[in-house]
Amino acid sequence: MLNPLVRRVLGSALLLGAASAFAQAQEITLPLKEAWFEGQIVHYVSTDISDPGIARKQGINYVPALADTLKPGMPVERAYKFPGDEQATVLPSIPRPVGGANADATYSPLWVLVMVRWKPGVTPHTLTSEEAVLAAEEKGEVELTRTKIVANWPVVRARGAALQGVH
Secondary structure, eight states: OOOOHHHHHHHHHHHHHHHHHHHHOOOOOOEEEEETTTTEEEEOOOOOEEEEHHHHHTTOEOOOOOOGGGSSTOOEEEEETTTOOOEEESSSSSHHHSSOOOOOOOOEEEEEEEEEEETOOOOOOOOHHHHHHHHHHTTTTEEEEEEEEEEOOOEEETTEEETOOOO
């Protein structure tokens, strides 16, 4: 058994070594996901979701408390997700522009998922905007199901602008 002073010195040395290693690790890599916004592809990162199954499938954080953001007045918009991943998600808003100059005070990286399912007999085609999704619903081509699943998907690249470090 180590004497208490030696244990403290060794513990401090381990903490300093860990802090030094942490300070050197200044970048991480997250997979970029594609989404449609007003006919253009934008990119986001998926870090957290309030659904345990999706969290496991995507390898992201399961955060049940995100569902608490569905209270009235909270800044949560719809994200149109195709459950079979037949196409990229459709987002109704993005920061304008991406980064510190964003002038859209209503943008939030929190999204309530609306599942988009093609109706039988309809040939799927790519929907590239919220307007296209809603028009397809109006024509009877798709069924929209609002869930209580909230995702944290910050948009990191759009319209030629990107957050620092996004390649």
